Amino acid sequence: MPALTNNIENRVRKLPKPSNATQGLQPLFEAVSNAMFALEDRLAMDVARGRIDIRVTNLSSPDSIEIVVADGGIGLDAKRYGAFCEIDTDFKQARGGKGVGRLFWLDAFSSIQVESTYQEAGAVRRRVFDFVLNNLEQVVSRHEGVPAAGGDQGTIIKFTGLRTKEYSDHFPRRSDTFLRYFSAHFIADFLVGGGPRLFVDLDGDLTEYPKAVSDLTVGEPLNATFEHKEFGTLTIVGFTCQAEASTGLEGHHQLHLQANGRTVETRKVDNLLGIENLERDGQADLVFHGCVSGEYLDLRVNEGRTAFNLTEKTLKDVSRACMEIVKDRLLPDQVAKFAKERRDSYVDFVERYPTFGFDTDETQLNRVPFHAKAAEDFASGLIKYQIRREESRQNALQEMIEALDLETIPVNLEASIESAAKEIQTSEQLALAQHVVRRKLALELLDKLIKRIRARDGKEDDHHLERTLHAFICPMGVIGDDSAELKSRAHDLWVVDERLAFTRAFSSDKRLDAVLSDGGSADRPDLLVWDLAYGLGVTEVDNPESVDVSEPLRSMMIVEFKKPGRTTYAKAEDNIELQITKYLSQLKGGQIEAFDRTRVRVADDCIFHCYVVADICGDLEQQLSNWATTSNGQGRVRPLNNAYRGQIEVLQWRDLINDAWMRNRATLTAAGLNRNRPTTLKSKIDSQPPGDDGDED
Numbered sequence: 001m002p003a004l005t006n007n008i009e010n011r012v013r014k015l016p017k018p019s020n021a022t023q024g025l026q027p028l029f030e031a032v033s034n035a036m037f038a039l040e041d042r043l044a045m046d047v048a049r050g051r052i053d054i055r056v057t058n059l060s061s062p063d064s065i066e067i068v069v070a071d072g073g074i075g076l077d078a079k080r081y082g083a084f085c086e087i088d089t090d091f092k093q094a095r096g097g098k099g100v101g102r103l104f105w106l107d108a109f110s111s112i113q114v115e116s117t118y119q120e121a122g123a124v125r126r127r128v129f130d131f132v133l134n135n136l137e138q139v140v141s142r143h144e145g146v147p148a149a150g151g152d153q154g155t156i157i158k159f160t161g162l163r164t165k166e167y168s169d170h171f172p173r174r175s176d177t178f179l180r181y182f183s184a185h186f187i188a189d190f191l192v193g194g195g196p197r198l199f200v201d202l203d204g205d206l207t208e209y210p211k212a213v214s215d216l217t218v219g220e221p222l223n224a225t226f227e228h229k230e231f232g233t234l235t236i237v238g239f240t241c242q243a244e245a246s247t248g249l250e251g252h253h254q255l256h257l258q259a260n261g262r263t264v265e266t267r268k269v270d271n272l273l274g275i276e277n278l279e280r281d282g283q284a285d286l287v288f289h290g291c292v293s294g295e296y297l298d299l300r301v302n303e304g305r306t307a308f309n310l311t312e313k314t315l316k317d318v319s320r321a322c323m324e325i326v327k328d329r330l331l332p333d334q335v336a337k338f339a340k341e342r343r344d345s346y347v348d349f350v351e352r353y354p355t356f357g358f359d360t361d362e363t364q365l366n367r368v369p370f371h372a373k374a375a376e377d378f379a380s381g382l383i384k385y386q387i388r389r390e391e392s393r394q395n396a397l398q399e400m401i402e403a404l405d406l407e408t409i410p411v412n413l414e415a416s417i418e419s420a421a422k423e424i425q426t427s428e429q430l431a432l433a434q435h436v437v438r439r440k441l442a443l444e445l446l447d448k449l450i451k452r453i454r455a456r457d458g459k460e461d462d463h464h465l466e467r468t469l470h471a472f473i474c475p476m477g478v479i480g481d482d483s484a485e486l487k488s489r490a491h492d493l494w495v496v497d498e499r500l501a502f503t504r505a506f507s508s509d510k511r512l513d514a515v516l517s518d519g520g521s522a523d524r525p526d527l528l529v530w531d532l533a534y535g536l537g538v539t540e541v542d543n544p545e546s547v548d549v550s551e552p553l554r555s556m557m558i559v560e561f562k563k564p565g566r567t568t569y570a571k572a573e574d575n576i577e578l579q580i581t582k583y584l585s586q587l588k589g590g591q592i593e594a595f596d597r598t599r600v601r602v603a604d605d606c607i608f609h610c611y612v613v614a615d616i617c618g619d620l621e622q623q624l625s626n627w628a629t630t631s632n633g634q635g636r637v638r639p640l641n642n643a644y645r646g647q648i649e650v651l652q653w654r655d656l657i658n659d660a661w662m663r664n665r666a667t668l669t670a671a672g673l674n675r676n677r678p679t680t681l682k683s684k685i686d687s688q689p690p691g692d693d694g695d696e697d
Contacts, residue, residue: 025172028069040073042075054070055070113158124150124152129144177248197209216242216245217242238326242287442495560579616634624650
């Protein structure tokens with residue numbers, strides 16, 4: 001009867017080709033694993049005294065590279081030689097072997113020579129053959145069953161030259177790269193220990209395993225076995241290691257998924273563990289390595305044992321399940337410490353960004369990934385819940401509005417409206433708190449900047465800091481209603497007067513001849529405001545951002561900033577009253593030209609509110625000695641007489657900041673805001689799943 005024949009060349013051609021360094025080294029990994037099995041077969045429980053030597057020469061030259069793998073194992077006796085010659089053999093099935101590992105040798109290397117000594121009938125014999133990619137004859141014998149000189153058993157395999165471009169492109173050419181990937185592949189074996197010693201010689205540089213890895217472990221292994229409803233019984237052996245143990249691997253913490261005692265896939269689990277660096281036995285900056293095994297994984301590995309026959313989602317689920325056990329059983333104390341630090345970070349985050357505090361701390365923390373500890377992590381994890389909450393509230397309000405149009409009012413409408421009103425109030429409180437926090441930071445910065453200017457009086461950067469102070473309160477060299485200048489609208493004029501918070505009709509450090517439609521000098525008032533939302537100017541009812549030009553401006557504000565700590569005002573032009581009236585003489589009866597060429601008249605009887613912000617000390621204290629004091633006794637004030645209406649008030653920098661602080665605190669108190677965020681807000685978002693930890697990376 002005809003029999004099926006193997007087309008070895010086509011079989012090898014169909015093998016998966018390497019796309020990275022790990023896969024490029026897979027044929028070598030197969031040879032090393034076979035050497036480990038050979039030592040186990042010969043030495044059994046005493047395998048730890050076994051030895052494997054790996055010698056690599058010409059590593060940087062793919063065409064002439066030579067790799068020799070030598071072991072003192074059981075050798076290729078008749079049974080094992082027969083299995084070697086059988087494609088897809090089941091000889092190592094109990095160990096997870098698929099019988100195809102040596103086919104990867106044929107795919108990768110140009111020349112393969114095998115020399116093996118073994119016991120047969122009480123004598124040590126030797127066989128030598130070439131292993132070639134050929135449909136007619138793959139095993140070309142040189143010596144078969146001849147007596148061996150000496151009594152040592154074992155196998156030596158010599159690989160020469162990389163055969164294909166795929167392997168030459170992805171096989172490491174540097175010693176450090178080779179060792180990183182070699183260590184990463186066998187790290188689980190080296191960590192668990194109990195195996196043979198491996199000596200890797202790379203062009204004369206020798207590295208010993210598992211010593212190179214085991215020396216990096218700190219403390220005893222951590223063990224846990226658990227049952228999972230989908231994945232069955234899984235065992236985790238965990239190790240805390242020095243950071244070097246993760247060299248060559250992506251991330252710090254690793255989970256090594258094994259099948260039949262071999263690592264098939266290593267996954268980064270930094271985010272699943274959460275903790276950046278571990279501590280143990282007085283050592284810090286440690287990493288975690290966990291080796292996971294179980295029948296579920298053993299039965300789902302591909303024939304080359306290079307990947308699992310599982311979806312990415314399933315592998316993520318396995319990793320998540322294992323890391324929950326790691327956190328609960330293997331590293332509970334460190335996880336508890338991290339959880340407290342995480343909660344404290346969240347509290348700080350909500351104090352800085354109150355709008356995210358729309359539910360209890362516990363609820364919010366459960367909605368974000370466990371590794372979240374920074375502000376951006378919390379914000380990105382909670383923003384979708386914030387949006388859902390706002391959408392839910394908007395929909396509920398719309399439903400109530402529509403209900404009021406019905407002939408029959410729903411019986412629960414009153415309760416619904418009351419609940420909606422409470423949610424609106426809470427939402428507005430959180431938004432107001434965000435506003436207050438932002439202003440608090442601005443005031444802290446402004447206060448420190450003023451102190452720095454005083455401390456550096458006369459230094460090289462003194463003028464630069466003074467301009468920085470002005471620019472912080474209001475950008476310099478702009479006209480606020482010029483749409484071409486985007487920076488014009490960004491200012492903190494609320495520090496000077498709350499009514500200026502949203503104004504854009506101002507000029508800052510601009511020449512008067514650039515502000516007035518006709519005339520004007522090169523003088524530059526620090527700040528000139530001519531349109532305020534709350535009574536200092538006239539605005540269109542239908543368009544409050546524009547000025548009603550049918551009526552002249554009857555109220556304007558001028559602000560001058562004097563350098564904090566300045567004591568010298570000796571020149572004639574340093575006289576504050578003269579400086580202000582010089583500005584007024586040009587403004588009164590004139591016209592201000594907006595960016596769209598609209599001319600706004602300034603009334604003859606316009607009231608000018610003039611402020612000078614300065615430290616009243618030195619020459620200025622003497623200059624203002626005959627002025628009236630303000631109500632707090634710290635500032636000075638003088639009415640404008642004769643041709644001008646209004647007054648000039650000199651404010652101390654300290655009073656300006658204190659007043660802004662008081663207004664900010666008053667806003668916080670009046671709104672009833674505190675750190676006790678609502679616990680009764682319930683909406684459709686509660687039915688959403690908790691924050692996804694994301695994939696392992």
